Amino acid sequence: MNRFSIETVVGLFLVLGLAAFSFIAVKMGDIGFFHDRDRYTVTARFDSISGLKEGAFIEMAGVRVGTVGKIRFDNLDYEAVVEMSIPNEIELQEDSIASIRTNGIIGDKFIKISAGGADELIPPGGEIMETESSISLEELISKYIFETDS
Numbered sequence: 175m176n177r178f179s180i181e182t183v184v185g186l187f188l189v190l191g192l193a194a195f196s197f198i199a200v201k202m203g204d205i206g207f208f209h210d211r212d213r214y215t216v217t218a219r220f221d222s223i224s225g226l227k228e229g230a231f232i233e234m235a236g237v238r239v240g241t242v243g244k245i246r247f248d249n250l251d252y253e254a255v256v257e258m259s260i261p262n263e264i265e266l267q268e269d270s271i272a273s274i275r276t277n278g279i280i281g282d283k284f285i286k287i288s289a290g291g292a293d294e295l296i297p298p299g300g301e302i303m304e305t306e307s308s309i310s311l312e313e314l315i316s317k318y319i320f321e322t323d324s
Contacts, residue, residue: 213259214298215243218272218285222307223254225283226274232258232285233275239264242285258285266302268294273306283308 223245232240243257260266269290274283287302296302 212262213240214262216258216260216266216296216298216300216302218256218258218302218305219248219251219253220256220272220274220305220307221253222310223256223274223283224308224310225276226256226285226308227283230282230284232260232287234264234287234289239287256285266290266296268292268296269304270296270302271304271306272302274308276309280311 226242226245228242228245230242231238232242240258240260243259245257246255247253248255256272258272266287267290269292271288271290273286273288275286276282277284290304
């Protein structure tokens, strides 16, 4: 009987340790199971999102304020639709601008949101209408190299 109680205590300790490790891994990985209630989603449409990935950060005034959720292609308008997760305490004006930027010279892509000045706010599930697509470094270089002086 004594051996059974020791095995039970060790088993419970192991289960509690795995649960604590899982909780810490989820919190450190910022997966989102615990803070989805504190956020709302908005979408934006871009002509090109070259290099942007799900999970990329969203920045306002140099501060990381959210993450990129799902990215899908709209077959009707031939645009990329990006879903963004924003904290509830951040209110986006109707005339805010979403731009795809590069972190450093050849770093990861992220979305920069420039606040607008309108009184109307974008509701949860709404859409940012003003966007600036990703700038392709290859296109810029080829324009410079192959530009003719006519």
